[in-house]
Structure formats: C-alpha cells, structure tokens
Amino acid sequence: MPIELPARGIKLQAFEPGVVLFGDTVSPVLEVWRKGRQSGPCGTTPDTVIRGMTVSNGSSGILIDTSLGNQWPASTPDRVRVQRCTVTDDRTGIQIHTSDGFRSQHVIEENTVSNRLLLEVNE
Numbered sequence: 001m002p003i004e005l006p007a008r009g010i011k012l013q014a015f016e017p018g019v020v021l022f023g024d025t026v027s028p029v030l031e032v033w034r035k036g037r038q039s040g041p042c043g044t045t046p047d048t049v050i051r052g053m054t055v056s057n058g059s060s061g062i063l064i065d066t067s068l069g070n071q072w073p074a075s076t077p078d079r080v081r082v083q084r085c086t087v088t089d090d091r092t093g094i095q096i097h098t099s100d101g102f103r104s105q106h107v108i109e110e111n112t113v114s115n116r117l118l119l120e121v122n123e
Contacts, residue, residue, distance in 0.1 A: 002031045002058065007048055007066050007078045014052035023058025028095070030055060032064045032080050047079040047107075054086040060095050060120075061087030061113070064106060067099035077103035086112045095120045 003021065005012065012030075023029035032048055055061040062085070066078040078098075087093040093113035098104050 002027045002029055002063075005030065005032045005048055005050075007032050007064070007080055009046055009048060011046075011049040012051070012053065013049065014054075017052075018054075019052070020054040020056060022056055023061075025057055026059055028060040028063040029058035030062045032062070033066075047081050049081045049083070050085060051081070051083045052085065054088070056088045060092040061085075062093070063095045063097070065095075065097040066104055067097050077105045079105045079107075081107040082109075082111060083107070084110045088114050092120050095122070097122045 002023065021029050030050060030053075032050075050062065062082055064080045064082075066080075082094060094108060094111070096104070096106060096108075
C-alpha cells in the first residue's frame with residue numbers, strides 16, 4: 001500500500017461492478033504521482049484514468065500529486081481523470097496537490113464520496 005500510478009498513460013478501470021480496493025488507514029489507497037524530471041513536451045501521452053472503482057479504508061481515497069518540488073514543469077499539463085468511482089471510509093475522499101507554475105487539467109466527475117472531506121486541493 002498504496003497503489004502508485006504515474007500521472008500519464010495508465011488506465012485502471014473496473015469492467016464489472018464490485019471491484020474494491022482496500023487501504024491500510026495510514027496512507028492513501030491510490031496515489032497518482034508525477035515522478036522524475038519531466039520537462040519539455042510530453043507529446044500525446046494519454047491521461048491516467050481511474051474509472052469505476054470502489055476505494056475504501058485509506059487515510060485518503062485517491063491522492064493526485066503532480067508537484068515535483070524544484071523540478072521544471074512540463075510544457076504540457078498533467079492530466080488525471082477520476083470517473084464513476086465510490087470512495088468510502090477515508091478522512092479525505094480525493095486530494096489534489098500541485099506546485100506553483102505547474103499546470104494540471106484533472107477531471108473529477110460522477111463520483112460518490114462519503115467522507116469528512118470530499119475534495120481537497122492544495123496549490
């Protein structure tokens with residue numbers, strides 16, 4: 001734990017209802033990170049997509065962190081799509097972190113979140 005995904009090019013999708021990802025209550029269940037030095041254009045790399053999953057029992061359900069500290073930002077924005085997911089039993093449903101000067105075009109739509117804090121955005 002947690003399940004880590006890169007911020008570009010991965011699709012995690014449930015094709016049947018009932019797919020549940022369980023966390024350990026001290027870390028997010030799913031983390032989407034922008035790793036490594038990614039300066040310059042990223043071309044046509046597709047979005048990372050998380051669709052149709054049930055996420056439960058983490059410190060947060062889904063953490064999207066596309067900040068890299070002192071690294072140079074990519075010239076194309078990071079893109080993560082979270083669609084038709086259910087997030088339960090977490091302190092924060094979905095968290096988004098980015099840094100000054102970094103561009104993001106995340107899509108968060110048609111999700112069910114039953115937590116203390118539904119969506120937290122830190123820039």
